[in-house]
Each structure stands twice: as C-alpha cells, then as structure tokens.
Amino acid sequence: MLRNIDEENRETVGKGLALSYKFFLLLFLGFILIVVGMVVILVASVFYGGGSVSGGAVIFIGPFPIVIGAGPDVTWVVFFSIILAVLSIVVLLVINKKMRWFGE
Numbered sequence: 001m002l003r004n005i006d007e008e009n010r011e012t013v014g015k016g017l018a019l020s021y022k023f024f025l026l027l028f029l030g031f032i033l034i035v036v037g038m039v040v041i042l043v044a045s046v047f048y049g050g051g052s053v054s055g056g057a058v059i060f061i062g063p064f065p066i067v068i069g070a071g072p073d074v075t076w077v078v079f080f081s082i083i084l085a086v087l088s089i090v091v092l093l094v095i096n097k098k099m100r101w102f103g104e
Helices: 001-048 073-104
Strands: 055-061 064-070
Touching: 055 073, 064 073
Parallel strands: none
Antiparallel strands: 055 064
C-alpha cells in the first residue's frame, strides 16, 4: 500500500514538472516574440521613416472587449484587433473545455 502511494506521488510530481516546463517554454517563446516584434518595428521605422502612424488597442473588461484606434488606417487596425480579441476568447473557451474534459 505504501508503494502505491509513492508511485502516485511520483506521477503527480512528474506531471507537475512537465506542466511547469511547458509553461515556462511558452512564456519564454512569448517574450522572444515580443522582443523580435519590437526590433522589427524599430528597424522599419529607421529605414522607412516619415510615414503615417496608426494604432489600436483592445481592452478586456470582464468578457467584453473594448476596441479603440486612431490614425489614417484605423479601420484595418481595429479590424485586426477585433479578430485577435475573438481568437483569444475562442482559445480561452477551448482550453477551459479541455481542462474540464480531462478533469484537471
């Protein structure tokens, strides 16, 4: 009986380590993508400066996204922001469903 408990603890710790490793890998990948995006924007502004600037943002208050934007190409920025907001909600729902399905 004692061996059975030890084996269950080892499996739980092993799953926790695998989940922790995946989390930190995704966190590091996200950080690298942000840095690469900033470098690309910096290089583009240095070489192709003098253009117009457009910007947009998505603010989530609870489940409701608020999309704002400014500039001459604001329609594309807002459209892209809405697509990203919808995709993030869909991913959240899919992950929630999988967590409930596997009972974790």
